[in-house]
Amino acid sequence: MCGIVGYVGERRAAPLLLDGLRRLEYRGYDSAGLAMVTPLSPDGPGKGYGLDVIRRVGFVAELVKAVPEDLPGCTGVGHTRWATHGGVTEINAHPHVDAVERIAVIHNGIIENFASLRAHLEEEGVEFRSETDSEVLAHLIRKFYAGDPVEAVRSALAVVTGTWGIAVVFADHPEMIVASRNGSPLVVGKGDGETFLASDPHALASYTRSIVYLEDREIVKITREGWEISRLDGRKVSHAIEELGLELGSSEKGTFPHFMLKEIHEQPESLSRCLLGRVVPETGGAKLGGFDLSPREIVGIRRLGILGCGTSFHAGLVGALAMEQLARLPAFAEIASEFRYRNPVISSDDLFFAISQSGETADTIGAVQEAQTKGGRVMGVVNVVGSTIARTCARGVYVHSGPEIAVASTKAFTSQVAALLVASLMFGRSRMLGPAEGRAFGEDLLGVPERMRGWLETYGMAHTGPIVDAVELLIKARFVFFLGRGVSAAVAMEGALKLKEVAYIPCMSYPAAEMKHGPIALIDKQTPVVAIVPDDVMRDKTLSNVQEVRARGARVILIHTEGDHEAARLAEVAIPVPRASALITPLLSVLPLQLFAYRAGLALGRDIDRPRNLAKSVTVE
Numbered sequence: 001m002c003g004i005v006g007y008v009g010e011r012r013a014a015p016l017l018l019d020g021l022r023r024l025e026y027r028g029y030d031s032a033g034l035a036m037v038t039p040l041s042p043d044g045p046g047k048g049y050g051l052d053v054i055r056r057v058g059f060v061a062e063l064v065k066a067v068p069e070d071l072p073g074c075t076g077v078g079h080t081r082w083a084t085h086g087g088v089t090e091i092n093a094h095p096h097v098d099a100v101e102r103i104a105v106i107h108n109g110i111i112e113n114f115a116s117l118r119a120h121l122e123e124e125g126v127e128f129r130s131e132t133d134s135e136v137l138a139h140l141i142r143k144f145y146a147g148d149p150v151e152a153v154r155s156a157l158a159v160v161t162g163t164w165g166i167a168v169v170f171a172d173h174p175e176m177i178v179a180s181r182n183g184s185p186l187v188v189g190k191g192d193g194e195t196f197l198a199s200d201p202h203a204l205a206s207y208t209r210s211i212v213y214l215e216d217r218e219i220v221k222i223t224r225e226g227w228e229i230s231r232l233d234g235r236k237v238s239h240a241i242e243e244l245g246l247e248l249g250s251s252e253k254g255t256f257p258h259f260m261l262k263e264i265h266e267q268p269e270s271l272s273r274c275l276l277g278r279v280v281p282e283t284g285g286a287k288l289g290g291f292d293l294s295p296r297e298i299v300g301i302r303r304l305g306i307l308g309c310g311t312s313f314h315a316g317l318v319g320a321l322a323m324e325q326l327a328r329l330p331a332f333a334e335i336a337s338e339f340r341y342r343n344p345v346i347s348s349d350d351l352f353f354a355i356s357q358s359g360e361t362a363d364t365i366g367a368v369q370e371a372q373t374k375g376g377r378v379m380g381v382v383n384v385v386g387s388t389i390a391r392t393c394a395r396g397v398y399v400h401s402g403p404e405i406a407v408a409s410t411k412a413f414t415s416q417v418a419a420l421l422v423a424s425l426m427f428g429r430s431r432m433l434g435p436a437e438g439r440a441f442g443e444d445l446l447g448v449p450e451r452m453r454g455w456l457e458t459y460g461m462a463h464t465g466p467i468v469d470a471v472e473l474l475i476k477a478r479f480v481f482f483l484g485r486g487v488s489a490a491v492a493m494e495g496a497l498k499l500k501e502v503a504y505i506p507c508m509s510y511p512a513a514e515m516k517h518g519p520i521a522l523i524d525k526q527t528p529v530v531a532i533v534p535d536d537v538m539r540d541k542t543l544s545n546v547q548e549v550r551a552r553g554a555r556v557i558l559i560h561t562e563g564d565h566e567a568a569r570l571a572e573v574a575i576p577v578p579r580a581s582a583l584i585t586p587l588l589s590v591l592p593l594q595l596f597a598y599r600a601g602l603a604l605g606r607d608i609d610r611p612r613n614l615a616k617s618v619t620v621e
């Protein structure tokens with residue numbers, strides 16, 4: 001969600017900023033803009049500097065068209081906005097400038113007290129141009145500016161509440177950017193005689209790999225030579241430079257038409273990476289070094305809460321069931337945005353997992369802080385190395401799915417589920433699980449990437465067959481039901497979410513037996529029902545529920561275990577998936593659902609990798 005890039009150096013900044021913004025496009029946004037510090041006269045800087053601000057609604061491509069190729073200026077900042085306050089218009093797009101247009105600000109996040117700040121500033125005679133919360137920052141910085149940019153920004157932020165990643169340029173200081181973060185990530189990158197800024201290291205990967213992550217409530221002065229970081233309260237700090245991992249480089253589409261399809265097909269490898277060295281068949285157990293928990297500590301845990309949003313929450317639902325089954329540890333999954341505000345009861349022997357692909361999900365970060373405030377112990381289950389959740393939790397597990405660029409998550413989901421299954425096995429062995437059971441489960445898990453590969457080879461690209469038939473039914477539907485029970489209820493939720501996100505088809509998901517308590521009233525002769533019915537203890541019960549919707553005319557698309565012909569016979573379209581033990585089935589049964597969303601989105605002409613209104617990492621509440 002929303003992106004920031006900045007550059008101070010010797011090169012012309014505009015092309016670098018536009019390139020950086022393009023690399024952040026996958027995060028989702030609705031408008032883009034940049035501000036350059038440029039000489040006032042074409043003859044050079046003799047007459048001083050001014051600001052050039054260019055903004056456009058829509059994709060970065062629109063901004064590229066609007067920026068003159070020879071736009072001068074070696075200092076600048078660029079932004080992609082995901083609107084929270086005020087419509088998607090050019091005037092609301094960032095950067096925002098002060099009244100005399102000598103200070104320009106870009107902002108990620110939300111200024112919560114903007115209304116009262118705006119009212120005060122208006123009383124003082126300031127005229128606002130936009131409807132955004134962010135514009136107050138430009139006017140506040142102007143108000144406090146007395147020649148020192150860092151002090152002006154520091155003073156402005158002292159009266160602000162909310163979340164921000166901001167970058168500010170000053171026409172009076174043509175070789176400087178001032179930036180600060182609070183709840184919205186920023187990294188500074190070191191070049192040779194040039195310095196970069198970004199909200200996501202992806203934007204910098206082709207320019208520098210030496211970066212520094214800012215912490216919350218820090219402010220940085222960036223110049224060509226480097227940077228100076230201090231806390232907003234004035235204390236000086238210094239951070240060691242970190243080297244960006246190589247993984248970041250591989251975010252190219254290759255031969256696939258869309259990132260989503262590429263990422264669906266990458267799952268055998270991403271899953272292998274997640275399991276590598278962690279499942280230990282010799283002991284029947286598992287090892288997650290990042291947890292740093294001794295068996296004695298694992299035995300002492302009384303309850304596990306798994307916190308996440310969207311797809312990560314669905315992975316959490318599978319994880320909670322697995323933890324109860326394998327480790328007999330009371331466990332629940334909860335939507336992070338609800339958890340953080342319900343004043344939850346937490347005790348010191350509670351453990352929490354915070355799941356987030358990006359590690360920057362604002363709602364999940366809030367939930368982590370709430371759990372920590374109340375004395376709970378929190379471990380991160382994240383993909384992006386060095387992200388806020390990874391660093392806030394200090395302990396945790398990286399799911400290693402590699403860069404996930406498509407907004408709709410696929411490979412991160414399967415890696416999250418796998419990481420939680422590995423954790424359940426590890427906890428299980430210290431609590432309830434014998435070596436033979438543990439070994440059987442571990443070996444089953446290690447065999448999944450190969451089964452996934454075989455399934456994707458058969459169905460992943462096929463132009464005919466059950467996936468195509470199912471998509472035919474789905475794209476004509478007014479709405480679709482997804483049903484499952486046990487872990488498959490979570491898979492049903494994930495399948496429905498994917499189809500909503502990518503194809504914009506209204507969907508509902510229910511634990512199958514819930515249908516008769518109300519939702520079944522919606523079924524008519526046209527309604528497709530996707531039922532996930534692996535051959536587990538819930539199979540017969542779920543098949544009865546499938547019969548109930550069939551009796552009312554539903555068109556059943558059924559995901560079943562290979563060889564289960566009896567189940568297949570109940571369906572208009574039957575899709576087999578390889579056999580696996582019950583808790584592992586989500587890793588396989590979700591594959592057809594991912595393809596449904598992709599293919600339906602394609603058939604309906606949707607923007608597959610960047611669905612409308614969505615953002616990859618949801619960094620606002």
Ligand code: GLU
Binds near residue numbers: 001132620
């Ligand atoms: N709240 C700001 C706005 O609506 C910033 C949104 C963002 O993070 O992109 O303009």
